[in-house]
Amino acid sequence: MLEVSKLCVDYGTTRVIDDVSFTLARDEILTLVGPTACGKTTILHAIAGLVPIAAGEIRLGRWQASASAAIPPEQRNTGMVFQDFALFPHLTVIENVGFRLKNSAQADRWLQLLGLDDLRHARPATLSGGQKQRVALARTLAHEPALVLLDEPLSNLDAALKDSLRREIREALKAAGTPAVWVTHDQEEALSVGDRLGVLHRGRLEQLADPESCFSRPASRFVASFLGEASFLPGRADGAAVATDLGAVTAAAAVNGEVDILLRPGDLSLAQTADGGNGVIVSAQYEGETWLYRVGLDAGIAVQVRTSHENQLEAGSRVIVEVNTGLPLATFERGG
Amino acid sequence: MVISLLAMLPVLVLFGLLGDSPEFFAARNLDLLADTLSLVFLTVLGALLLGVPLALLTAYVRLPWSRLWLVLLAAPLAMPSYIGAFTFYAAFGPGGEIENLFGLTTPSARGLPGAALVMTLYTYPFVLLTTRAALLSQDASLINAARTLGLSLPRSLWRVALPRAATGMAAGSLLAALYAFSDFGTPAIMGLDTFTRAIYVEYNAFGLEQAAMLSLQLLVIVGLVLFLESRISATPERPGRALAIWPRTWRKALCLAAMAPAVLLAIVLPLAIFSVWLLRDGSGGFEFSLAWNSTLASLLAACAAVALALPVAFAAVGGRLGRLLERVTYLGFGVPGIVMGTALVYIGLQAPFLYQTLGLLVFAYVLRFLPLAVGSIRSAVERLDTSLIDAARVLGAGPGEVLRRVSLPLTLRGMVAGAALVFLEAMRELPATLLLAPTGFETLATYLWRVYEAGYFGRAAVPGLMLILMSGLGLALMLSGERRSALALIEDRRE
Structure with a gap:
């Protein structure tokens, strides 16, 4: 269970995240959507501990981070799927997926579930975009995180791939039973993928509700225009x-x-x-x-x-x- | 931080030496200045006359094996010019090798003309590469427009393409000038009294203070050239396809023939002369310990340079202060080898436990060639995506583990390349080695110098060929890995 309360993040003197609060249930997927530079990636980085926070609190399981008490990323037990996949180029697929695993059971399981068995000894450079995305997801899930953060996971892929991968990732997250925060700028993706939807605008959360409510009863004109014509x-x-x-x-x-x-x-x-x-x-x-x-x-x-x-x-x-x-x-x- | 400060050491030492120095401005210095400036002027002129047409050829004319031609034409950069000077000195003139072999008496290559000729042959690639880059960045449509307006091709190149490549030519000329100012071997062999040669003469006559003052004067000039170079900024060009000219058969042959002389004189001639000596005199008198000495000193320098370059490279990517520190380490590259040698000899005299030790020589190599290591490690670090480090940390790896398992393995290539570059440069270094090598410790380069002083040219065959081989390896190294940035790296060598 993730609890974010009154989160603020500053870049220099600019406040990029302003008073954002939300909670996430045990296996819930929350999509955060907004235009470029609305702060959605920053929220993920703040939760993962990759940027310092200016105010507020983040609580996940046993730890609690605040502006004065930061927790280093490696102690947070979060998993992150990066926009550019961030696969280690000098390691093979199985070495990537099992990066910090003592035994390879989980790595094998996820390689199998995501159909990557044949590629276990391939190098990332030889993979296609969709395969890289699956490896990145397998690596994240194999480490059994308490929370998965996905940073525009589909933005580097072909339109044809997006549809099937979107479903595949959602199913994998549900199978793992892990809560997830999924960031995107694509309104169609935002409406279809999450159990709940948060619309961000200039670092503030304009609306947080189920996708249907956001679309048909938007809280502001911005939300109304952003989610569709x-x-x-x-x-x-x-x-x-x-x-x-x-x-x-x-x-x-x-x-x-x-x-x-x-x-x-x-x-x-x-x-x-x-x-x-x-x-x-x-x-x-x-x-x-x-x-x-x-x-x-x-x-x-x-x-x-x-x-x-x-x-x-x-x-x-x-x-x-x-x-x-x-x-x-x-x-x-x-x-x- | 400390590493960067070390890089400034030679300059500070020279100032310290100046304290009790004799008159600042001797009349002889004017002659030195005149000779040096004439050499630089002729070199730049020659480099432009040779480099610009070749740049046009390699940039716009589609020829078979164009890649090979470009590499061959750029190759002289990787070779120290003293090799060329040595062979020219021995080959031309009455009693030279060419007369011995073919019975053909050629004018001798000595003094100012000889030095300028050799210097031109080994610096024109600077102009070639910078001008070529500028020409390639220009969209063909402007030249095509000029031609449809009724200008012939040569005239449209002259009036449209070349003026916009002016900054490229200027950058190349300044690099050539820098080389001509700081090179020791060529003017020394040709017997031309430039600053670098005079510093060596003063040093040999125990006039260390005089040498220090000349060094400082030279540094001021070099600093000026570097400053001018930093002011040059390329004119932004609209992106587009560069002009492509497909010549007919006989013109193709003409174009290829135009490239031949530079390659023949700068590369084939030294190779041929050394080979002739090898065949005639055998490897007589060559001691294997020379090669071992060179290798040992260079290997130590390469390892030390990489160890010192690592923190600098990471800092340079990290922030503004780091970039400044990195800039400071580049000072060593601007300091001519002979000046570096003078400064460190002085340090050695102050700290006798250092004087005449291998350590001091290695230290000089490191100071001079550290930028090569920093540069190649930095480009590897820059390619290190921050999201990879983030990914490792989110997966639960602490900073130490990230460094060990992600950052270092990914920068390993850069480290190896940097070490190899430093190694090959140090193998060929002449002036600082002459001044700093412990007595009896001869390297390939200094042995070549002794051979020149003694006049037994035949003995230079093996070390000469080995030095050329080293140069070839250095070039191959720069070209491998990243093809595109390889030539840029050559361009950066003298910065």
């Missing part, structure tokens, strides 16, 4: 009912006054009209199975609409846009 439609709320230019919609929480409603491209539908309608297509982007349209509404705002690939429209066409979801929608105070 977002349009904000102004409206006037009276309790759960909100009146907008596109008709009445239901708010997720009761509010009053001027609000902006969060609309995902899939929440809207559009149809071409000869005349009338409520907007004009500004641009169209083909995505394979779908089209993504940017529509300028006559009311003066822009929204994004995703439709099936059969529905092909030219830029400049007049369209009628409607809200087609029955689910309650997230709202934000105007100007908030």
Whole structure:
């Protein structure tokens, strides 16, 4: 069980992690997501003891580290999977995986589980990206850490590999029964891989919840925009009912006054009209199975609409846009 | 820290010596300065005239075995110029080897022309390599544009490519000048009174104070050149593909022929002369102890240099103070060998337990060639990814275990390469060895010098060939491992 409370990290005089707190249950996977330089890797390094912390506490099992009482990394019993894999180039696969193991049972087990048996005497330089990633994971898990830290483990791999490895790593972590903190900048990965999701922005934790809540009920406009395409439609709320230019919609929480409603491209539908309608297509982007349209509404705002690939429209066409979801929608105070 | 301070020792000692020195500015010094400057000027001029066309050829013209040609053309850098001076001295002129062999009387290579010729042949690669690098960094589109605007190829090279390679040429020229200022062997053999030769003459006449003052004056000049060099910054170029010219058959032959003279004179001639002597006189008089002495002193120097370079290299990667300390150790490289020798002789006289010992000679080697070891270890340390160290520590290894199991094994190659470079340089070192070697302790290089003084050239065959072999090994070492940075390493040698 990991407990991080009121963690702060400074680089020189700049505070890069500001008052971050969270706890992790016994075999829970927490994903931390955020834009470049939001501090997500720094949190991992702080937990591993690779950077000093300025304030707060980190507690894992039997040890507890604070700004005044640092614990060296080798005494923390954490495992880390590095972005560039960090395999020792002068050692073979089995020597890497068994780096500090007295007997090789665990190393053998993980090599087998991750399908690396044939490569045990290979050098890291001869491995492909996906193989390196598996070796790095095997090395970490074979040392039986109390916590696994993954620093953008898939960012150096091909898109085709990412999907299968994402599942494989998740299964391996669950099989090991070890809690894990998984850092990524890829929002799709963030939504699919973790039991819980933390969204970081400028060193602060903006939201910490299960992935569905983060996506459909984001705590801030930043979270809303970061996790997917977002349009904000102004409206006037009276309790759960909100009146907008596109008709009445239901708010997720009761509010009053001027609000902006969060609309995902899939929440809207559009149809071409000869005349009338409520907007004009500004641009169209083909995505394979779908089209993504940017529509300028006559009311003066822009929204994004995703439709099936059969529905092909030219830029400049007049369209009628409607809200087609029955689910309650997230709202934000105007100007908030 | 201590290691860096040691590197400054020679300079401090020379200042100490100056305290009770005679007049600072003798009239003779003006002559020395004139001779030295003429040599440097002619050397730089020659290096430019030879190096720039060769740079154009090797950079832009696609020729068969271009890699081999480049290595051959750069090879003279790895050879000490006194070998060339020695063979030129013996080969040319009335009664020289060429006349003996072919009955052809050639003008003799002595004095200023001889020294400048030899010096040019062994320093043009500086200009070649720096200019070539500058030319290769230029996008071909500018030259193509000039040609579509109606300029012929030679004229567009002259007006578009070369002006932008000016900083490269300047850097190479300064390196050549530095070499010409600090080299002892060539002017000494050619009988040209430069600072380095005068220092040796003063030393032999027991004028140690005078030698110290000349050394300091030389150091000032060398410092000036180094300063100028540090001011040169390359002009940023838009990245792009360099120009490629595919010559027709007969032009190809012409281009290849243009490269031949430099290689013939700088490498083939010494090899040929030494071989002729070997065939004619046999290995007579060669004592194996010479090679053993050289090897012993160089081996000790290599081990000591690596041991001292390790902390400096790690510190240099670690932080700003470390980089400064590293810079200080580079002082030794700027100090000409003869100056280093003078300074350490003085130390030896003050501390008699050191005088005439092998230890002092090894110390001189270490001071001079420490930067080579630091450089190659540092590049290995730099490649040592910090995430590897983090990974080892997260896996539970303490700092000591990380050093033993990760850092040291990964820097081992750099250590071996550094040791080998120091070893090969020390094997060929002449001036400091002349001054510092214990009486009766002759090395390959000093033996060559004695042979020159005595005039029994034939006896130089074996040591000469061995020295050339050492140079070849040094070059091969620089080229192996990292192909790309190898030539950069050669360029750095005199920095």
